[in-house]
Amino acid sequence: MATVATDTPVSAPAPGPRRFSQQAVAPWLFLLPAFLFFAIxxxxxxxxxxxxxxxxWNGLYSPExxxxxxxxxxxxxxxxxxxxxxxxxxxxxxxETFWTAEYVGLENYRNLWTDPFFWTSLKNNVxxxxxxxxxxxxxxxxxxxxxxxxxxxxxxxxLFFFPFVLSQVVVGLVFSWFxxxxxxxxxxxxxxxxxxxxxxxxxxxxxxxxxxxxxLWPQTAYCMILYLTGLNAVDPEQIEAARLDGAKGxxxxxxxxxxxxxxxxxxxxxxxxxxxLRSFDLITIMTNGGPGFYNTSVLAFYxxxxxxxxxxxxMGYGSAIAVILFLIMMIYIAGFLWKMWRDERVG
Amino acid sequence: MxxxxxxxxxxxxxxxxxxxxxxxxxxxLIPLLAVMWFSIKPGEDFTQxxxxxxxxxxxxxxxxxxxxxxxxxxxxxxxNSVVITVPTMFGAVALSCMTGFALGVYRFKGNLLIFFMFxxxxxxxxxxxxxxxxxxxxxxxxxxxxxxxxLFHIAFQTGFCTLFMxxxxxxxxxxxxxxxxxxxVSExxxxxxxxxxxxxxxxAALCVLIFTFIWNDFxxxxxxxxxxxxxxxxxxxxxxxxxxxxxxxxxSAGSIVAAIPPxxxxxxxxxxxxxxxxxxxxx
Numbered sequence: 001m002a003t004v005a006t007d008t009p010v011s012a013p014a015p016g017p018r019r020f021s022q023q024a025v026a027p028w029l030f031l032l033p034a035f036l037f038f039a040i041x042x043x044x045x046x047x048x049x050x051x052x053x054x055x056x057w058n059g060l061y062s063p064e065x066x067x068x069x070x071x072x073x074x075x076x077x078x079x080x081x082x083x084x085x086x087x088x089x090x091x092x093x094x095x096e097t098f099w100t101a102e103y104v105g106l107e108n109y110r111n112l113w114t115d116p117f118f119w120t121s122l123k124n125n126v127x128x129x130x131x132x133x134x135x136x137x138x139x140x141x142x143x144x145x146x147x148x149x150x151x152x153x154x155x156x157x158x159l160f161f162f163p164f165v166l167s168q169v170v171v172g173l174v175f176s177w178f179x180x181x182x183x184x185x186x187x188x189x190x191x192x193x194x195x196x197x198x199x200x201x202x203x204x205x206x207x208x209x210x211x212x213x214x215x216l217w218p219q220t221a222y223c224m225i226l227y228l229t230g231l232n233a234v235d236p237e238q239i240e241a242a243r244l245d246g247a248k249g250x251x252x253x254x255x256x257x258x259x260x261x262x263x264x265x266x267x268x269x270x271x272x273x274x275x276x277l278r279s280f281d282l283i284t285i286m287t288n289g290g291p292g293f294y295n296t297s298v299l300a301f302y303x304x305x306x307x308x309x310x311x312x313x314x315m316g317y318g319s320a321i322a323v324i325l326f327l328i329m330m331i332y333i334a335g336f337l338w339k340m341w342r343d344e345r346v347g
Numbered sequence: 348m349x350x351x352x353x354x355x356x357x358x359x360x361x362x363x364x365x366x367x368x369x370x371x372x373x374x375x376l377i378p379l380l381a382v383m384w385f386s387i388k389p390g391e392d393f394t395q396x397x398x399x400x401x402x403x404x405x406x407x408x409x410x411x412x413x414x415x416x417x418x419x420x421x422x423x424x425x426x427n428s429v430v431i432t433v434p435t436m437f438g439a440v441a442l443s444c445m446t447g448f449a450l451g452v453y454r455f456k457g458n459l460l461i462f463f464m465f466x467x468x469x470x471x472x473x474x475x476x477x478x479x480x481x482x483x484x485x486x487x488x489x490x491x492x493x494x495x496x497x498l499f500h501i502a503f504q505t506g507f508c509t510l511f512m513x514x515x516x517x518x519x520x521x522x523x524x525x526x527x528x529x530x531x532v533s534e535x536x537x538x539x540x541x542x543x544x545x546x547x548x549x550x551a552a553l554c555v556l557i558f559t560f561i562w563n564d565f566x567x568x569x570x571x572x573x574x575x576x577x578x579x580x581x582x583x584x585x586x587x588x589x590x591x592x593x594x595x596x597x598x599s600a601g602s603i604v605a606a607i608p609p610x611x612x613x614x615x616x617x618x619x620x621x622x623x624x625x626x627x628x629x630x
Contacts, residue, residue, distance in 0.1 A: 149354075
């Protein structure tokens with residue numbers, strides 16, 4: 001930044017052209033450090049993931065071998081030997097390493113098409129996405145319930161919001177214990193009603209729903225706080241006017257309040273979609289993809305599990321899954337940017 | 348005000364509302380209350396199957412928490428979390444003060460494009476970055492180090508922070524900056540002496556948010572670290588739980604310990620936290 005901090009005298013304005021060029025250069029200098037970080041860790045990796053998805057790669061680099069001068073071997077022959085080159089006379093390690101990936105074109109994507117676990121994960125992603133939207137009406141209901149001025153209401157609001165502050169890891173643990181067969185609180189409560197114990201997380205049909213319920217807990221809290229803030233800003237005169245016209249209850253909510261809450265609803269939709277598609281922590285903690293093979297897996301989980309699999313890394317295949325997930329997410333990102341762009345032009 | 352203030356209703360309705368409030372709260376927090384209950388029970392209760400009842404020999408009190416701190420790697424994980432979270436918080440906020448200033452104050456070609464790039468980057472799924480970032484971190488010799496995590500977190504969080512800062516700076520009165528320019532103040536000084544002091548509320552809000560986000564991060568912690576020397580508490584807790592398998596009193600105490608710093612941060616800085624989260628929820 002030193003270049004920008006020219007010692008322009010505070011009292012005497014610098015001549016026009018120089019001031020002008022400073023204004024032209026300054027934004028770029030202010031952007032530079034963040035842009036470098038962002039390019040190295042976000043922009044370039046996105047491109048690399050697309051590229052890697054057309055390879056088979058185990059995540060490793062191998063030492064490179066070349067022919068020793070004066071031997072019968074050629075550089076190519078040494079390279080072709082792979083690891084055996086270290087035991088072959090006439091070849092020596094160059095000290096460099098090379099990328100071991102093998103180009104396969106679109107084969108990873110073709111394999112995805114016939115991979116049942118990929119489809120299970122995609123199906124679960126859809127279930128997550130649909131059910132996660134319950135957080136929005138749920139949050140609105142709690143917000144309406146809490147939007148009163150009684151003693152201690154601030155503390156109530158904070159305590160209702162507080163699950164959102166917990167890490168998903170803790171939420172996952174808390175709910176796995178809540179669901180424990182026989183002794184977990186859920187099954188104790190079911191026992192009071194004479195219902196036998198259910199092993200939620202061990203049941204093929206229930207496990208995903210059990211995890212989503214856990215995820216809805218903090219997500220609903222988040223939507224609640226958005227709506228509480230929104231309700232604060234609702235125009236009281238409009239409400240009074242509508243009340244004089246005889247509007248009340250659900251009608252008032254639908255026709256007068258909700259339109260004014262649209263900014264809050266929009267943000268709630270954005271964070272809910274992102275939250276649903278990012279679901280990884282809860283699944284890893286609560287079921288690790290099980291029961292069975294990937295029954296509760298989603299794309300985010302399946303990608304991680306494939307790429308860093310215990311049975312050998314499959315970075316190329318994992319990247320292909322990531323690309324699919326990225327493209328799904330891009331639909332929402334594009335929608336969000338489009339709305340922002342529209343707002344910018346108005347504003 | 349909507350719904351209609353409870354004071355406008357009859358006395359019985361008011362009393363019912365006052366009674367439902369705590370009941371609803373307890374129901375809402377019950378999974379967490381259960382864990383808190385577990386964490387103060389003595390271990391023998393769980394081996395004898397007394398999961399929920401009052402312990403025969405009295406509560407364990409803080410004994411379980413003491414054991415968490417003295418009998419496991421938990422203090423180390425907590426320290427790693429601090430070492431990862433705090434520099435990330437400063438780094439991301441510092442970088443985004445500059446980007447927010449550049450994008451919020453200057454009009455130049457590509458302004459909106461760069462802004463949208465930061466915003467979009469903030470929303471991408473982590474998985475599209477995972478393989479290259481893990482590889483890059485490894486190549487730099489930073490795999491399984493706290494620095495490796497910090498650098499990535501700073502870069503990624505800059506997206507969200509830029510969105511936040513830029514919109515905040517946009518809402519500041521432009522006359523201030525124009526007036527300073529007329530006075531001949533250099534752009535750097537305008538940033539430092541005019542804009543930065545006005546950004547204090549935004550900086551506070553972002554610090555609290557980033558602290559919570561990074562403390563609670565799990566995905567990158569398992570992708571970029573693997574040993575107790577560098578793992579933060581979210582990742583370390585799985586190792587902790589396998590050390591104390593089925594010892595629910597210790598696992599519960601461990602999870603509560605892991606959750607305390609962001610929770611404390613939230614309750615101490617509530618106003619800033621909520622202001623940050625709900626930015627944009629009101630027009």
